[in-house]
Amino acid sequence: MNHLSCNFKFAGGSDDGTFSGYGAAFGNVDSYGDVIAKGAFKDTLKEAKKSGTWPAMLLQHGGGMFGGSADDMMPVGIWTDMSEDDVGLKVEGKLALGTRRGAETYALMKMEPRPAINGLSIGYRAKKFTLGTKNNEPRRTLEAVDLLECSIVTFPANGKALIDSVKGDIPTEREFEAWLMRDAGFTAQQAKAIIAGGYKTLRNARDAVKSEDDLLEVINRATQRLRA
Numbered sequence: 001m002n003h004l005s006c007n008f009k010f011a012g013g014s015d016d017g018t019f020s021g022y023g024a025a026f027g028n029v030d031s032y033g034d035v036i037a038k039g040a041f042k043d044t045l046k047e048a049k050k051s052g053t054w055p056a057m058l059l060q061h062g063g064g065m066f067g068g069s070a071d072d073m074m075p076v077g078i079w080t081d082m083s084e085d086d087v088g089l090k091v092e093g094k095l096a097l098g099t100r101r102g103a104e105t106y107a108l109m110k111m112e113p114r115p116a117i118n119g120l121s122i123g124y125r126a127k128k129f130t131l132g133t134k135n136n137e138p139r140r141t142l143e144a145v146d147l148l149e150c151s152i153v154t155f156p157a158n159g160k161a162l163i164d165s166v167k168g169d170i171p172t173e174r175e176f177e178a179w180l181m182r183d184a185g186f187t188a189q190q191a192k193a194i195i196a197g198g199y200k201t202l203r204n205a206r207d208a209v210k211s212e213d214d215l216l217e218v219i220n221r222a223t224q225r226l227r228a
Contacts, residue, residue, distance in 0.1 A: 017077065017095035017106055018166075023122045023150040025088035025160035033132075033139030041084055043127075044147040054079050056149040057093055059105060061123055076102045079150060088161065091120065091150055105152055109166055118163045119156035123149040 026038045048054050056075050063072035077095035084090070096102035108116040128144035152163070177191045 017097045017102065018080075018093070019095070019109065019163055020090070020092045021120050021163035022087060022161050023082070023089040023091045023120045025158055026086075028158055028160045029138050030158040034142060035138040035140075036088070036142045036145070038084065038086070040142050040145050041082070041089055041147055043144060045082055045084070048082070048147075055082070055122075055147045057095075058123075058149050058151040059101060060153055061121065061149070061151045074101070076105055076152065082147075082150075089122065089147075089150075093150075106166075109152075109163060115163070115166075117152060117154050119153040120161045120163060121151050121153040121156050121158075122147060122161075123151065 024036050024041075026036055029035045044055075057077045057079050058073070059076045060072070063069065075096075076099065077093055079091055079093045081092040082089065095106045097106060105117065109118065122145075124145040124147050126140070126142055126144075127146055129140045129142045131140055132138050156162075177195055
């Protein structure tokens with residue numbers, strides 16, 4: 001079984017153990033010299049949603065090459081959704097907070113001023129790939145893979161596979177600025193202006209924001225006024 005890694009984050013809301021991120025990023029050469037192509041997960045995701053048998057959520061690949069125990073192979077939660085977008089393999093999951101390992105993992109992911117663990121990594125079997133023939137080409141371009149599991153890891157092989165949203169945290173100014181440019185379509189200058197013009201006040205009044213939905217509603221109203 002092969003591994004390819006990325007990172008993740010948490011979003012505002014209740015402390016229910018849910019988070020999202022990218023298990024793999026397209027077009028990015030990982031530390032093993034492999035690159036994954038868009039569409040590589042198409043068949044395996046279709047089969048998972050049809051059969052109801054999803055890739056496992058493990059911690060550190062269940063011990064990986066170091067030979068984990070039966071406890072290491074025990075899942076720490078479940079993946080609730082997986083899909084491909086232009087960035088990579090988008091994943092949403094929920095940790096089992098009623099278990100020791102699930103609760104510990106969640107606590108490490110939410111630490112301030114930075115998470116103690118924020119990597120994601122996939123375990124897969126390569127079904128179709130093209131070998132590089134030149135020194136400046138990837139070792140392999142993965143065109144179709146059989147996805148077996150997606151793990152929360154400390155050291156991801158692919159630096160662009162990240163946990164990007166964890167329920168329970170109001171995003172930092174830097175995270176919100178990145179969201180404004182990535183998802184809301186603002187320029188860097190506009191995003192900085194929005195931050196300077198009121199986001200600090202919003203964060204100081206976070207007790208008035210009861211959920212992620214409330215925060216997004218405030219943001220949506222503000223961006224609509226700015227666009228007008």
